[in-house]
Amino acid sequence: MVAAVLAFSLMDATAKALSPRIGIIPALWTRYAGQMILVLFLVRHRFPAVLKTRYPLLQLMRSLFLLCATWCFFIGISNIGLAEATAIMNINPILITIGAAVFLKEGLGPRRLIGIGIALIGALIIIRPGASVFSPYAIYPLVAAMFISGYNLATRFVGKDENIWTSLLYTGLFGTLVLSVMVVPNWTPPDATSIGLMILIVIFGTTSQLLLIQALSQGEAGLLAPFGYTGLIFATFWGVVFFAEFPDMWTIVGALVIASAGIYVWHRETFRRAKE
Known part of the structure; x- marks a missing residue:
């Protein structure tokens, strides 16, 4: 999961x-079409078995969620x-925790609810709606976080039964088709x-997806999320070095609030499982 996040951060810095x-749009198309070409090359010996999926609609949803998330985040x-942008986006582990409880039945205790509330406060500290430094573009990473949470939850669900290469192939399929039409003009x-x-x-986009799918196929979404x-x-380092x-100060404060909330929830839930 940590390696996946590192690859994602390098992709984001490159996209910026x-x-x-x-x-x-051309940058998005590069991210999707390039990944599809590389994945098709890697799975060429697995055809046609790699195309078989038990969850065609969920695979479509995964691809759609990721396209929307990437698009919003690239704008941000x-x-x-x-x-x-990354600090705001990092509210998604909390959103994953909610979704995991609702859709995957992974449990949602009072400590997780407290953590969710604290993380939302952290996001508002960074965005600062109504302040003179507020930028409407700060909303895009927040929307991206919602979509990426849906993508992660769907990946977690299909990962139990799907081949990792099948999921990777379908991840970029919808986005590649849509963006291939939009990129022309x-x-x-x-x-x-x-x-x-x-x-x-x-390279970074394909590597990150492969690592993320592998991680979510082997561990609970709520347990892995805080490592995000x-x-x-990574984002702070690349931002300073390259840009x-x-x-x-308020971005740092908000980021620490969000991270602290997630780590607190993760620690308490892990401690509870250990006692059980």
């Missing part, structure tokens, strides 16, 4: 650098700091630097 050069990181010929960044997005907070460290973006 690429989007201003060629546009958000193109307009606000990488650390700020929005295409900008890339220069050498842009091509290099496009290749990196493909390592993305706060000279230094998060302000």
Whole structure:
């Protein structure tokens, strides 16, 4: 899970650098089409078995959720700091906890409810609606967090019965088809630097999905979710190194509140299981 988050953070940093050069839709298309080409190459010896799925509608939903999440997040990181966007996005482990309780019956105790409330406060500290520094683009990572939570929960559900390569193949299918149509009128010929960044997005995006699917296939969604907070460290580091973006005090405070809430819930629930 930590390795998946690292790969995701590298993809996000690369997308932030690429989007201003060629546009958000071409950057999205690169992320999806590139992953599909690489996955098709990797599973070429597994056809046609890899196409068989017990959950065609859920696989479609997974792909749709991920497309919406990626789209919203790419818009966010193109307009606000990488650390700020990632901190807001990191409310998704709390949303996963709610969804895991509702849809996967993994349990939702009072401590988890307290953690959810605290995490929401942390997100509001970062977004600061009504303040002079508020940016409407800060809403996009929040919406992305909702979609990525749905994607993670669906992945957790199908992961029990589906081959990891089948899930990886269907992950990018819908997004690739939709974006392949949309990219035509929005295409900008890339220069050498842009091509290099496009290749990196493909590598990081595919690696992150493969690692995430593997993690969610082997562990409870609610248990794994807090490890996603390592993305706060990675995003802050890449933001400082590559974009000279230094998060302000309130972003750091909000991020710590969100992370503390998630870690508290994870610690208490793990302790409870150990006693049982």
